[in-house]
Amino acid sequence: MGALHLPPEVEAVFREFRTCEFTTVNRQGQPLTWPTEPFYDAPEGRLIVTCSIAFPVKVYNARRHPQVAVLFSDPTGAPLTDAPTVLVQGDATVTELEDDPPWSYEMFKESIHRQPKARSFVSNPLARRLFTFQFQRVAIFVQPRRILVWPRGDMVQVPTELEVRYVE
Amino acid sequence: MWNKALIACARTYPSGVLTVVEDSGYPRSVRCLVEFDDARELILISIPSLEVVGRQGLACLLFHRHNVDMSGQRELLIKGELHEEAGNLVLHPGDFLTGSGRQDTDRMPYAGSPMDIIRYMMLGRRKAREYLAKRGKPWTPRPWGKMLRYLDTP
Numbered sequence: 001m002g003a004l005h006l007p008p009e010v011e012a013v014f015r016e017f018r019t020c021e022f023t024t025v026n027r028q029g030q031p032l033t034w035p036t037e038p039f040y041d042a043p044e045g046r047l048i049v050t051c052s053i054a055f056p057v058k059v060y061n062a063r064r065h066p067q068v069a070v071l072f073s074d075p076t077g078a079p080l081t082d083a084p085t086v087l088v089q090g091d092a093t094v095t096e097l098e099d100d101p102p103w104s105y106e107m108f109k110e111s112i113h114r115q116p117k118a119r120s121f122v123s124n125p126l127a128r129r130l131f132t133f134q135f136q137r138v139a140i141f142v143q144p145r146r147i148l149v150w151p152r153g154d155m156v157q158v159p160t161e162l163e164v165r166y167v168e
Numbered sequence: 169m170w171n172k173a174l175i176a177c178a179r180t181y182p183s184g185v186l187t188v189v190e191d192s193g194y195p196r197s198v199r200c201l202v203e204f205d206d207a208r209e210l211i212l213i214s215i216p217s218l219e220v221v222g223r224q225g226l227a228c229l230l231f232h233r234h235n236v237d238m239s240g241q242r243e244l245l246i247k248g249e250l251h252e253e254a255g256n257l258v259l260h261p262g263d264f265l266t267g268s269g270r271q272d273t274d275r276m277p278y279a280g281s282p283m284d285i286i287r288y289m290m291l292g293r294r295k296a297r298e299y300l301a302k303r304g305k306p307w308t309p310r311p312w313g314k315m316l317r318y319l320d321t322p
Contacts, residue, residue: 018234018238019234023187023228025193029189029225029226031187031195031226033195033245053296053307054291054295054296067193071198073199076233077234077238089194099308100314108315112319114237115239117237122312125312130293132293133296135310145194155199
């Protein structure tokens with residue numbers, strides 16, 4: 001699809017927030033929202049979340065019901081001031097993360113940067129072996145279809161809807 | 169069913185994230201204030217943005233937090249049905265879910281005791297084996313050398 005055309009404050013939210021609230025919908029039509037670490041794949045204009053193969057409910061839901069939502073409403077840890085709250089509604093595609101695409105290295109690096117204590121964990125071969133399932137992951141790509149923005153995180157206000165536009 | 173221990177956890181959060189599913193099929197989430205009615209075993213939702221008011225049906229309410237370095241993670245999800253009652257939005261709770269599977273705390277395993285971590289490891293290994301058995305082939309080993317070297321690239 002190419003890069004998304006986004007206001008800088010929204011792009012900063014995608015890049016800097018440590019968690020998002022990611023929703024899938026199960027077979028019964030029940031929404032299920034969990035805090036999830038997001039990754040913004042800027043060149044492809046998509047958001048990526050991953051989950052361990054040990055806990056794949058999000059994956060099964062997204063395969064069955066590809067309409068998902070990603071809310072960025074908790075700025076804890078993000079080096080931003082007065083960050084907006086952003087809701088992305090998008091279409092999900094799913095792939096097992098086995099072939100090490102270049103962005104997966106960037107995502108790994110970003111994740112360790114956000115959780116510095118995890119560096120010693122991933123550097124320990126025994127820990128990696130015991131927790132192999134943590135590193136066997138499935139990626140859920142979210143292609144934005146609708147983006148709503150609440151300036152300064154003020155959800156009392158009516159949100160601004162951004163046109164989802166890709167850079168030519 | 170009303171879970172007193174997890175409701176006590178939920179009370180420690182300043183706000184929660186309510187999610188409904190729009191007619192389009194897309195989920196819609198909003199951060200909101202909530203009040204807990206122990207007598208009626210209901211959760212009253214105060215929606216600052218009026219957009220989800222009137223949307224009744226299946227919904228969920230998430231509470232979560234973490235420290236700036238992502239330690240101390242806690243998460244709790246309440247599944248339920250959203251109703252409008254006398255002009256108020258009310259969540260009738262169904263299941264209470266936590267990231268650790270426990271029904272007495274919202275603390276994630278890594279934020280817990282060594283025993284919590286061991287339980288989590290055993291559960292994760294068992295579940296991963298089930299996934300791989302269904303898949304019918306093993307997972308390709310991770311290229312750890314390359315991955316760790318990448319951490320130090322500028």
